[in-house]
Amino acid sequence: MSQKPKIKELLDESACAHNKTRKVACNAPTPGATTGGCAFEGAQISLFPYADAAHLVHGPITCLGSSWETRATRTSWPGRDLTQVGFTTDIGINDVVFSGEQKLAAAIDYIMDKYAPQAVFVYATCVTALIGDDFDQICRQATEKHGVPMVPVHAPGFVGSKNLGSRLGGEAVLRRLIGTCEPDFTTPFDINLIGEYNVTGDMWQYLPLLEELGIRVLSTLSGDGRVADIRCAHRAKLNVLVCAKSLVSLTRKMEKQYGIPSISLSFYGKRDTSKGLLAIAEALGNAELIERTKRLIAREETNLEQRLIPYRKVFAGKKAVLNTGGNKSWSVASALQDLGIEVVATAVGKSTEADREKAREYLGEQGVLMLKPGQEQAGIIDQRGAHLLLAGGRSLYTAIKKGIAFADVNQEKKKSYGGYAGLLNLANDLKNALENPVFKLVARRAPWEK
Amino acid sequence: MGEVIHKTVKPLQVNPIKLSQPMGATLAFLGVDGCMPLMHGGQGCTSFTKVYYTRHFCEPIAIQTSAVTDAIAVLDGGDYSIVESVKNICKKVTPSLIGLHTTGLPETKGDDIRGVAAKVDYPLVWVNTPDYEGGLESGWGLACKALIEQLVKKSETTDAAKVVILPHVSMQPIEVEKLKELVSAFGFAVCALPDLSTSLDGHLGEKQSALSSGGIAIEEIRRLADARLVLSIGDSMLKSAVALQEKNSAMHHHHLPHLQGLEATDHLIAILLAESGFKQPGPGIIRWRKRLQDALLDCHFSLGQTKFLVAAEPDQLAGICQALYEAGGKVEAAVSTVDSPQLEKVRAERVLVGDLEDAEALAEHYDLIVGNCHCEALAHRLHKGLVVRGFPNWEQVGNGLKNDVLYEGGAYFLFECANAATAMREHCAGG
Numbered sequence: 001m002s003q004k005p006k007i008k009e010l011l012d013e014s015a016c017a018h019n020k021t022r023k024v025a026c027n028a029p030t031p032g033a034t035t036g037g038c039a040f041e042g043a044q045i046s047l048f049p050y051a052d053a054a055h056l057v058h059g060p061i062t063c064l065g066s067s068w069e070t071r072a073t074r075t076s077w078p079g080r081d082l083t084q085v086g087f088t089t090d091i092g093i094n095d096v097v098f099s100g101e102q103k104l105a106a107a108i109d110y111i112m113d114k115y116a117p118q119a120v121f122v123y124a125t126c127v128t129a130l131i132g133d134d135f136d137q138i139c140r141q142a143t144e145k146h147g148v149p150m151v152p153v154h155a156p157g158f159v160g161s162k163n164l165g166s167r168l169g170g171e172a173v174l175r176r177l178i179g180t181c182e183p184d185f186t187t188p189f190d191i192n193l194i195g196e197y198n199v200t201g202d203m204w205q206y207l208p209l210l211e212e213l214g215i216r217v218l219s220t221l222s223g224d225g226r227v228a229d230i231r232c233a234h235r236a237k238l239n240v241l242v243c244a245k246s247l248v249s250l251t252r253k254m255e256k257q258y259g260i261p262s263i264s265l266s267f268y269g270k271r272d273t274s275k276g277l278l279a280i281a282e283a284l285g286n287a288e289l290i291e292r293t294k295r296l297i298a299r300e301e302t303n304l305e306q307r308l309i310p311y312r313k314v315f316a317g318k319k320a321v322l323n324t325g326g327n328k329s330w331s332v333a334s335a336l337q338d339l340g341i342e343v344v345a346t347a348v349g350k351s352t353e354a355d356r357e358k359a360r361e362y363l364g365e366q367g368v369l370m371l372k373p374g375q376e377q378a379g380i381i382d383q384r385g386a387h388l389l390l391a392g393g394r395s396l397y398t399a400i401k402k403g404i405a406f407a408d409v410n411q412e413k414k415k416s417y418g419g420y421a422g423l424l425n426l427a428n429d430l431k432n433a434l435e436n437p438v439f440k441l442v443a444r445r446a447p448w449e450k
Numbered sequence: 451m452g453e454v455i456h457k458t459v460k461p462l463q464v465n466p467i468k469l470s471q472p473m474g475a476t477l478a479f480l481g482v483d484g485c486m487p488l489m490h491g492g493q494g495c496t497s498f499t500k501v502y503y504t505r506h507f508c509e510p511i512a513i514q515t516s517a518v519t520d521a522i523a524v525l526d527g528g529d530y531s532i533v534e535s536v537k538n539i540c541k542k543v544t545p546s547l548i549g550l551h552t553t554g555l556p557e558t559k560g561d562d563i564r565g566v567a568a569k570v571d572y573p574l575v576w577v578n579t580p581d582y583e584g585g586l587e588s589g590w591g592l593a594c595k596a597l598i599e600q601l602v603k604k605s606e607t608t609d610a611a612k613v614v615i616l617p618h619v620s621m622q623p624i625e626v627e628k629l630k631e632l633v634s635a636f637g638f639a640v641c642a643l644p645d646l647s648t649s650l651d652g653h654l655g656e657k658q659s660a661l662s663s664g665g666i667a668i669e670e671i672r673r674l675a676d677a678r679l680v681l682s683i684g685d686s687m688l689k690s691a692v693a694l695q696e697k698n699s700a701m702h703h704h705h706l707p708h709l710q711g712l713e714a715t716d717h718l719i720a721i722l723l724a725e726s727g728f729k730q731p732g733p734g735i736i737r738w739r740k741r742l743q744d745a746l747l748d749c750h751f752s753l754g755q756t757k758f759l760v761a762a763e764p765d766q767l768a769g770i771c772q773a774l775y776e777a778g779g780k781v782e783a784a785v786s787t788v789d790s791p792q793l794e795k796v797r798a799e800r801v802l803v804g805d806l807e808d809a810e811a812l813a814e815h816y817d818l819i820v821g822n823c824h825c826e827a828l829a830h831r832l833h834k835g836l837v838v839r840g841f842p843n844w845e846q847v848g849n850g851l852k853n854d855v856l857y858e859g860g861a862y863f864l865f866e867c868a869n870a871a872t873a874m875r876e877h878c879a880g881g
């Protein structure tokens with residue numbers, strides 16, 4: 001029987017809140033009117049952070065040539081950081097005509113010989129999927145030959161969106177890695193972090209707190225992750241899904257197969273970080289741990305409040321419009337509120353039902369949930385007298401036209417805003433934005449304009 | 451000139467610098483005013499390309515995808531995807547042109563995009579650019595050739611004062627502008643195809659456009675064949691020059707492999723003097739030549755003791771290596787993304803088609819790297835100096851305004867390299 005995951009099953013995710021309301025696949029793209037990445041990119045996002053594994057992209061040069069070294073996922077792996085090494089078979093016309101299988105097998109041998117990774121993830125792409133290269137067979141043979149796991153990742157771009165690709169990445173790990181090793185020992189407080197990719201070191205903002213509480217991160221998918229650890233993930237007591245809707249399929253299946261319960265949370269902002277830590281402790285169900293966690297939260301919050309004092313004055317009375325997508329529509333809003341900034345509107349056009357509910361909860365009845373932020377945000381800035389626009393680069397013009405400060409929400413890809421400490425980074429960047437004269441200055445009329 | 455290796459023997463690329471044909475075609479279409487590049491393939495190719503160029507230029511990038519899915523790949527011969535795409539694009543915007551270019555996916559299943567294009571009732575130029583062949587330069591070149599073949603009207607008369615420039619893909623927007631200015635200074639009216647100098651030069655517009663916000667106008671492209679003179683820059687543009695001459699056999703063609711350094715610029719000036727009948731260029735040009743002469747001397751001490759790795763697209767590779775050579779820089783290794791006739795002309799000890807793993811293997815031979823931002827990790831790991839050039843440069847801002855060509859850019863380029871070499875030596879000596 002084919003080892004390929006059934007895409008239909010993955011699209012029909014019973015754990016998704018909106019599953020009952022929408023019949024068709026969420027992401028059937030419209031030709032000529034589609035933005036956003038493909039399934040391959042989704043798989044890359046969810047699996048590339050394993051820095052001890054090689055990530056071999058079997059396809060033409062576009063797939064990897066344009067995308068390697070794009071995500072600042074940090075690792076503490078002492079060996080060569082293979083996340084940031086680009087491997088691709090770069091297939092040519094001969095491979096398209098006569099099959100790329102030989103080249104793929106040779107590429108795996110080359111990688112094993114030169115880089116000796118803990119595993120090789122082998123990614124299918126549109127062209128190599130279309131010509132029917134047998135990934136499963138080649139990976140099976142290579143596993144036997146080299147004695148380390150070779151994981152075929154069946155997420156060629158054309159099967160769907162980034163979100164689906166992340167699910168397919170999770171599926172590959174579930175089928176090929178999880179449950180294939182046993183940990184040296186277990187503790188009652190072993191957890192897996194799922195969907196935390198440690199972009200800019202986000203995870204490290206709260207990891208020391210978990211350690212202090214005696215909570216052990218047994219494995220991650222996949223921030224600062226290790227192949228050897230994820231193979232033992234089935235022995236964890238709890239799956240913690242961090243800000244990632246896409247991997248809910250994985251945690252549901254792990255619950256079914258291994259009886260591991262899961263919780264979903266965010267480490268963005270003060271309240272959510274505190275809530276998250278407490279939720280983990282409560283889910284682990286140890287009264288003493290819960291007490292410890294409460295004490296730690298109180299200490300960290302006091303500490304943070306002290307350090308935020310200089311910013312309070314700057315943010316007092318400030319209003320912001322937030323234009324981003326997915327879970328960030330509420331998680332960033334929450335962080336802004338923690339800083340004392342009023343969030344008057346947030347974009348929910350690309351958010352799930354659950355995200356929209358949360359956004360409403362955080363913004364209250366007065367807040368505007370924008371379905372078409374591109375058209376709505378300018379008007380809302382005027383009506384509500386907003387001082388700050390947080391959005392992607394495309395909205396910069398709106399801020400300049402309105403003469404208000406602008407902050408790029410994608411800065412988080414360069415700098416960590418996660419956990420308690422990350423909130424200080426966010427505070428500093430927003431203070432800088434509010435104080436920067438540039439947004440008014442660039443809109444100055446030229447001397448020759450009336 | 452040293453040994454040239456035209457073909458890699460490895461079964462894979464490790465840390466590739468090679469970029470794909472469709473990405474080159476996209477960029478070419480962005481040099482046409484009001485154009486919407488339409489990439490025919492899976493949605494990811496377009497998404498990656500958009501993010502890639504947005505980060506390089508710090509500008510919004512206009513592009514759409516035909517969003518071919520697995521089911522459509524099996525059922526459709528391109529008709530549905532392309533016709534629907536054009537319809538949906540035109541619901542939101544009114545492009546002056548749609549630049550249809552393919553990726554490996556539709557080429558593998560054999561879509562007849564020429565046939566589909568004939569059915570589309572909208573201004574459209576099509577080009578086959580599978581990403582399992584060629585690279586960035588050839589994609590840009592093929593798109594440029596397609597623009598010429600499908601848009602330019604034949605002409606039998608020539609306008610003696612009109613010049614067409616065909617710049618290669620690695621020429622940044624400001625470099626195209628400087629070249630246009632130079633040619634204009636000899637009394638010519640100048641068009642560049644493609645022309646990034648007014649689209650991706652990083653200018654604050656009135657509002658954010660969903661289409662390319664500048665570049666050569668469609669009407670100008672249609673009328674290119676009455677130019678008396680065509681200048682192709684870079685070997686990747688030779689086929690485009692031939693295509694243009696087919697529209698008017700009376701057209702004069704001059705080819706310049708690149709425009710970096712004193713010799714190459716002198717050669718261009720000599721052509722322009724001969725073609726214009728000018729006795730000498732304007733005072734600004736004369737002044738800049740003197741400055742470049744001085745820069746060569748000022749930089750020779752630092753560059754003369756520096757060994758280089760240069761990694762780039764072939765046309766840029768030839769230019770950079772020549773510029774460094776003129777001031778005594780020793781290019782020990784020149785790594786090219788793809789094969790090209792340029793490689794035989796590159797002034798370097800060894801020239802090879804390869805990747806940054808190959809470059810790393812030659813580490814003992816060089817101290818300073820000139821290459822894209824993927825070289826940063828390499829430079830860091832090997833303790834080498836770095837001057838960032840080529841696609842992509844995600845680590846620095848101002849890429850569209852970096853000028854390395856002609857007398858003026860040549861001087862700036864030498865200074866930057868010489869200073870980087872000196873800083874590197876001080877850094878190494880100090881710690």
